[in-house]
């Protein structure tokens with residue numbers, strides 16, 4: 151995955167954790183001045199009816215239609231979780247999860263216990279927030295990845311050669327009682343709707359992690375407390391319709407840094423990359439949620455599973471909303487391969503390291519395009 155381009159923002163964005171904040175490196179960026187570099191993509195989309203600004207145009211080889219994409223929909227794993235707690239059928243769910251994790255590190259789930267209405271309400275309230283006038287959203291604007299509530303867009307930093315067609319709101323979400331009062335209070339239903347979704351998805355991640363662990367042959371309670379008390383960050387993404395979707399991306403290829411990500415989307419637009427570096431469009435399935443493994447699962451499994459590379463493509467007609475619930479270990483927790491998964495045939499493939507150490511390292515060396523997983527992999 152070393153060749154995947156990863157914008158500076160993305161590496162750090164996907165990784166913000168509420169735990170151990172005081173240990174974080176010095177702030178590198180200050181609160182954004184509303185009238186300088188910031189322009190939301192929502193505002194831009196209204197102005198640009200035919201063409202996108204130059205800065206959003208990707209070099210030819212990085213454009214979505216130029217890279218090897220499977221335009222014929224492939225059947226991607228869809229797992230029915232209704233039997234997850236059924237003693238006689240749980241092992242079948244575990245087998246399906248194991249197969250999906252080995253193949254792509256990706257699957258969709260149905261009968262996951264989160265009502266479709268809760269999923270939809272969260273997407274609707276997310277959309278209402280992005281539809282607010284600029285001034286309302288700007289109160290949350292910041293380029294500081296330490297902010298527990300942060301509104302942003304692809305920033306016009308000098309180092310960022312290409313910008314991405316996305317506005318976002320990052321929300322620290324666990325434990326919810328600590329953070330929810332900082333979330334937007336407009337639209338008035340925001341906290342209640344997004345909060346219900348966040349809590350439901352947190353429960354689901356606990357259940358899914360147990361299945362993932364069992365699928366690796368580990369005890370379902372392996373690192374139980376660290377997993378339950380880890381971090382949850384919601385990345386609420388808004389991709390306005392784009393007049394030239396073949397030239398730009400909503401989000402560049404990346405892997406999420408945590409253990410797993412659960413994604414709720416309003417329309418199709420996510421693509422995942424397989425081991426042969428071929429892109430697959432993920433179909434939209436009403437009521438289903440998308441599950442993707444992150445870098446920390448790769449390390450914990452000693453490379454048996456890999457973080458899923460993914461990107462977000464754009465649509466000429468439709469605006470797309472997505473909510474990624476990014477789950478990870480606490481920032482200061484040192485991650486290492488499970489000892490049970492290390493033997494002569496499988497020597498330790500990753501160094502021990504916490505995400506806090508990684509952040510310190512990139513701050514110290516002023517680099518932003520290094521990936522967490524690449525700093526841990528033993529080649």
Ligand SMILES: O=C(O)CCC(=O)C(=O)O
Nearest residue numbers: 164385387420462472474
């Ligand atoms: O919107 C999507 O489908 C992808 C979002 C994503 O990758 C992220 O928030 O990390």
Ligand SMILES: [Fe+2]
Nearest residue numbers: 164405406460
């Ligand atoms: Fe992601």
